[in-house]
Amino acid sequence: MAKQAKIKDIAKMAGVSAGTVDRILHNRGKVSQSSRQAVEKVLAEVGYRYNIHTSAVALKKGYNIVISMPTASPGEYWGSIQEGIEHALREYSDISINCRYAFYNQFDVYSCRTAFDSITADSPDAVIIGPTFTDETIGLCRRLEERKIPFVFIDSAIEGTSTIATFTTDQYACGFLLGRLLHSITPEDSEFAIFRNTRVGNRSSNNSVERKKGFIGYFKSIGMKDRIYETSFSVLDPEDNAKNILEFMKSHPSIKGVAALNSRGYIIADILNDNERSEHVRMVSFDMTTNNVRCIRNGSIDALLCQRPALQGFLSVKTVIRYLLYKKTDMPLHTLMPIDIIMKQNLDFYNEFIEL
């Protein structure tokens, strides 16, 4: 390996000063064409990479970033995302980053508006958005774009906005995989049920829609679309749930595979389990939440599909920091998370933070 050239070396080779090289590297304008060309030529020749550490040292400035997403509870999906964020903040604790959360209630548009308004009032250096309400999010993005405040999306994205990065999962693929998996682990002539919970107007249901398409897409692809039934349940109304779900299952005795299209699979699993019907039915749900993990352990859920929430959180702040510090734009604009298949037997090895 040849010795890395330093800014001064570049400057000397191009016959200019370090200041000029710096200006070119960071595009802070005010450079003559001739200098620019000379420097860029040298830069390309020696393959210059500047030293992140020294850069960070010289750049003592602190940054304010605000993170707006649905309220995060430990052990649930957004809780994991927050863990990932905190993890990144710790890893970058050498750079002074002030981080504020602007949580909102994902079932309440008004709380979302309030949260979003508080963001622009802050005029932060960057913002991370976990979007739910499309119109409100678009509004926020427009205001951020006006002020040239960079932002990234996490968990899901809103089209037509100029993010510097977004981290999501291919929900259609999730549904498709769910179909394949459920089909694989059930007997030959099984029928299948999709359980959706009765909520409207929120992100979760957007994701659910895509997942459902994927699920049906799989069964279409093997010519078994007619084997799928759909029903719904309510997160809020446990007593009715039990009755409805058990009745549904009784009236469809050929259903051997159950898909919960969101992270609430444990509700169904618990009901089936409490009524000794869990044995006869294979069940797959989403996300490694505390409740779902419990069900994986007791066997009432067979598999969970997970989308690395902590990694999403981690990467979103990492990206923002790299952008702020070094104007790095070499990150892909849209990153799709892996879809992990978790079963009882590999559950214990999924600690998202081995990747310190």
Next chain:
Amino acid sequence: MAKQAKIKDIAKMAGVSAGTVDRILHNRGKVSQSSRQAVEKVLAEVGYRYNIHTSAVALKKGYNIVISMPTASPGEYWGSIQEGIEHALREYSDISINCRYAFYNQFDVYSCRTAFDSITADSPDAVIIGPTFTDETIGLCRRLEERKIPFVFIDSAIEGTSTIATFTTDQYACGFLLGRLLHSITPEDSEFAIFRNTRVGNRSSNNSVERKKGFIGYFKSIGMKDRIYETSFSVLDPEDNAKNILEFMKSHPSIKGVAALNSRGYIIADILNDNERSEHVRMVSFDMTTNNVRCIRNGSIDALLCQRPALQGFLSVKTVIRYLLYKKTDMPLHTLMPIDIIMKQNLDFYNEFIEL
């Protein structure tokens, strides 16, 4: 968040100079008891953490590290490990790390000895070991321990050595999961086959032994141990393989699930596929190698169990660097990788390098 105290602040508060604080932080002796106590008190009070970046800047010293492991081919297991290593090297390219590979042939003890001898001759600052031959590895470790050269294990570990970290997979758990998975995706009264390849005295077979135990352990746990048959194949002898494998399958028509306990599952899959027997048999193997991926795509392998080789490589050099630079010892001594389940439908999202 309170402002981070700097070395000068600590010094002032303890009534000493920055030099003294530094001596204490890095244990380079020659400090009076009184100063030491004063400083340590302040240190504890303010929860001092020094700035990784500035530290790295001041420390212009380069480190030599050598990595010894089986020869790595792109698209194979050790190839992925090397990719992870290179990735980390790139991420830390600001610190001048000279890295030398000492590859050896994992089927040839002598090549291993030669490689290991070259390491001590180098007297590097740290070494990363992908072990195969137990005795040789122990010998190497002893010599490294004598010279106080830190080392880490990757992929598998040798007991009784004083590593600073090791990264492996729980192979028993892999086998157990393999059993569960294969059992889940096959019809009720299927029988199962284990395929091992005929090699002896190397790492691969050590891992295979554990995997086999786990596989059998699963079927024992559900009282179905008698449904398992075992046979072997050779990587080197393709013609005989086809004949033997097809004969074996023909004489055991109830076998609906096939487990390859190593990354060579594609060999069996290809043979079954070429002879139109793939349809009737579910097959699971290990590792996302190029050949196995091809088989996942064409459906002749149903699932792969993977152990994040690239992440192992990445983490091993990250750990070494953190150790060398900051004497960080807060990494866990033994990290177990997640066991990913890869199917055709989630394959495309497994790019190990989203975790830049």
Next chain:
DNA sequence: CTGTTAGCGCATTCAC
């Protein structure tokens, strides 16, 4: 538009 320079926080001489 460009060159010069001070200083970021820490590690490491080198005098005392």
Next chain:
DNA sequence: GTGAATGCGCTAACAG
């Protein structure tokens, strides 16, 4: 044993 002084490579402010 200890403190002061110097420099790591880069950024940003300032003087031209």
